[in-house]
Amino acid sequence: MLAFEFHARTRFVVGEGQLARLGQLASELKAQRVLLVSDPGIIAIGHTSCAEQILRQAGIEVSVFDGVRENPTSDDVGLGCQFAHQFQPDCIIGLGGGSSMDCAKGINFVYSNGGRIQDYWGVGKASHPMLPMIAVPTTAGTGSEAQSFALISDAETHIKMACGDKKAAFQIALLDPALTLTQPARVTALTGIDALSHALESLVTRPANAISRMLSREAWRLLSMYLPRVIDEPHDLQIRGNLQWGACLAGLAIENSMLGAAHALANPLTAQYGIVHGQAIAVVLPHIVDANWETCREVYTSLCSSLECLPPLPSQSSTTQSPLAKWLQNLVSHFGLSTRLQDLQIDRSDLPNLAASAAQQWTAQFNPRQLTADDLEHLYAAAW
Ligand SMILES: [Fe+2]
Structure with missing residues (x-):
């Protein structure tokens, strides 16, 4: 057997209705000002405002960054970081699919460590501590909630950069399957x-x-x-x-x-x-x-x-x-x-x-x- 090391850095909170615990979980991370990173589609469905309300009920101030696009780019991260500098969060929540979660990590890299996201392409490039983060996935796909990597495309070269650091792992991943019911x-x-x-x-x-x-x-x-x-x-x-x-x-x-x-x-x-x-x-x-x-x-x-x-395909030859x-x-x-x-x-x-x-x-x-x-x-x- 190959030598190996295993360290799960994320606490998993799983089950129907668990979104209601978001405020309590953020409070456990000592959050008082949460930057909620989400995309316009998820906001339109209402998941983001629901999360916002739960956080506010726990006495937490919330600001929503809605600039996440599919396959987030260095530009999206840059805008999110400017937004964070105005709001000064002490915790970041990524709510949505892989793009929202990756963008949340990308913003955290640059907000907590300076420079631009390209500086974190590779592994272990963040030298300062990062803000605590919570992932709330609304799809069953990327598994970004369990990873310390953010996939961000360079807006100029279109190259997908994998930016990884153990400090970029989510402290908590909250998996409530009810949030995935609204997927087309x-x-x-x-x-x-x-x-x-x-x-x-x-x-x-x-x-x-x-x-x-x-x-x-x-x-x-x-x-x-x-x-x-x-x-x-x-x-x-x-x-x-x-x-x-x-x-x-x-x-x-x-x-x-x-x-x-x-x-x-x-x-x-x-x-x-x-x-x-x-x-x-x-x-x-x-x-x-x-x-x-x-x-x-x-x-x-x-x-x-x-x-x-699976039922056989009638017309298509494999x-x-x-x-x-x-x-x-x-x-x-x-x-x-x-x-x-x-x-x-x-x-x-x-x-x-x-x-x-x-x-x-x-x-x-x-x-x-x-x-x-x-x-x-x-x-x-x-x-x-
Ligand atoms: Fe994939």
Whole structure:
């Protein structure tokens, strides 16, 4: 067994109705002035004002930064930081999907340590203590609530920067599945496939250890069991709760084991073509499973044994080989997402250029099988 260390830095508060405890939990962190970081969609649904009210009832002053956009950029973090300097918070809460939580971390890096977010690209670059933070996810996707990394895109170069520091971990992650009921079906699909890819990739990466593999396996069990069910039963709180916890466990696994080549292939599709992360993952993941199949046959076969059968696709012929890849592609289709790059208007002649970018991605090196730029181009071609 590989030597390893495991330290969960986040306290998890899980269950239906737990949002009501937000004021008490913030008070336990000695919060008196909370910066609530959220996005306009979540604000429109009313989750943000609900959280605001709960915090105010606990005697806490609250200010809402609503400037979070999908795939937050260095500009969004800069604006949030200016906002924080005016309000002078002593605690930051990220409420929303991965973008809100990552933006909250990004603001904390710059507010607490100065400079600009680009200075924190990498690991352990923050030298001063950071403000205590609480995560309140409203999706079951990124698992950002369990991680000390913020993914922020450089507004000029569009490069996705992973800014990580143990001090950037949330003190508390509050997981109330009732908050995920308001997701549109497409968001459930996109975030769900992303979470599933986190479980699958983190299980077999080179740095995976005894505990991260345990987390990945349980995440896979929950996500592979409940994702097919949520399609027909989107209002079932038990299903939503299991998905939310599965996504969180997968996030905690990533914190210890990183990700693999599916994320390396997906990131250039987002950066260069604006394809939403979950959709990019949905197209490439089955092909990465095929590519890793021989290396990971034993592990992957064990995952297949517990899979629920999905109804077969009548008209679409599968472009994948292994049973696990076929199951994944089938799930992607049932969610109504695209399974081919050509359907996403990706220019075939651009595949070598995309492969060169994919080979530069940080996560490529953690894939169980070493893949060259040529291999990655073949995988793009298979997915095209
Ligand atoms: Fe992801």
